[in-house]
Amino acid sequence: MNDISSKRIFISACEHSAEMHCANLIGAVNDRLSAQRAWPSGEDSHTEPQRIAWVGLGGDKMAVAGCTLLANPVQRAAMIFNVFTQLGYYKKLIRQAKRYLAENPVDLVVVCDSPAFNFHIAKAARKLGIPVLFYVAPQLWAWAPWRIHKLRRCCTKLACILPFEEEWFRTRGVDATFVCNPLFDEMDEPVEKNLKTYANYRSDAPRIALLPGSRDAEIKTLWTAMLEIAAMIRECHPHATFVSCAADDEKLEMMQKLALGGPAIHYEQGRLYETVKTCDFVLVASGSATLQVAAAGCPMAVMYQSNKWIWHIVGRWLLRTRWLSLVNILARKELVPEYMPYFDAVEPIFTTAHGLLANPLKLMQTSQSLTELVKPLTTAKARDNVAALVLEMLPIK
Secondary structure (H helix, E strand, O other), X not given: OOOHHHOEEEEEEOOHHXXXXXXXXXXXHHHHHHHHXXXXXXXXXXXXXXOOXXXXXXXXXXXXXXXXXXXXXXXXXXXXXXXXXXXXXXXXXXXXXXXXXXXXXXXXXXXXXXXXXXXXHHHHXXXXXXXXXXXXXXXXXXXXXXXXXXXXXXXXXXXXXXXXXXXXXXXXXXXXXXXXOHHHOOOOOOHHHHOOOOOOOOOOOOEEEEEOOOOHHHHHHHHHHHHHHXXXXXXXXXXXXXXXXXXXXXXXXXXXXXXXXXXXXXXXXXXXXXXXXXXXXXXXXXXXXXXXXXXXXXXXXXXXXXXXXXXXXXXXXXXXXXXXXXXXXXXXXXXXXXXXXXXXXXXXXXXHHHHHHOOHHHHHHHHHHHHHHHXXXXXXOHHHHHXXXXXXXXXXX
């Protein structure tokens, strides 16, 4: 039997969500190996289970799962145009990763999300003959279809987390597999149970979640706006209550400081899905959190605030989708209102929220549409499907 501990996987995650996906993947791979070794045959029946050596870029959750971190870029996570302020840091990180791959034996590279960064890691690995698994397909169908040639060159296998992506990439020559969505790996109930009927709903006392995202840049640009909208809602719905979720202690402290003098907010750390299940409506930053809100059956308004001028000069010429939020892209219509890539004032967002909060029938219909939309994403555990891909690419006999 091969010595599993001699196998090394380099794994790269730069954001909070990717870090969680990778931590769960490491656990799933190790669990599969332990299960395989639990019922061995032949002379190795008493062999102590060994585990793959994981090393790479990520966050504390990956370290706890068993990954040796070369650096922790998760704390520096940025998005779209805000990343330009940290280019020096990421260039240094890329050089560090390339040097490690060149100087150490690595059997497989797994890169998760953050394509602008992870394309560099994947390209370096393929030049060295190391197979590469992309976990979370880059959204080339939305903004850069011409980059498919680059993806084909540096990707051995692609794990897609949206149903339509597998066919899109396969027809363009990429070995793609739909693995379900890792956001729902911890969900142990059918999404249909989250359908909200609003039978006992009181429009004067809605429970509303404010979710500005997990990145510093998102919190700085969205949190104050969400608080302004919350104050306006409170004037029209006097018994409204508000809750928010912070990714970690640092983000919680930042949000609490910015919220001083505003409406009372109850804070949770993590637990986004569980929190939103108890809410009637959500203001949420564009991104993967919108799918968790949808799975909770909760109507929402999606917000994002990028640089207005850069959007008009560059951004709008790159995008290939009519809608920008994941929920509306999947629905292929405006299922939920979206205010992105920027908004000039909060009043239109308040007007939309106020109208929905006064219409329980519309809220119930939206809840039903959202749970039906995300059901295909929850039929299996992504971590287990991706773990199977990892072991296929890294044969262990």
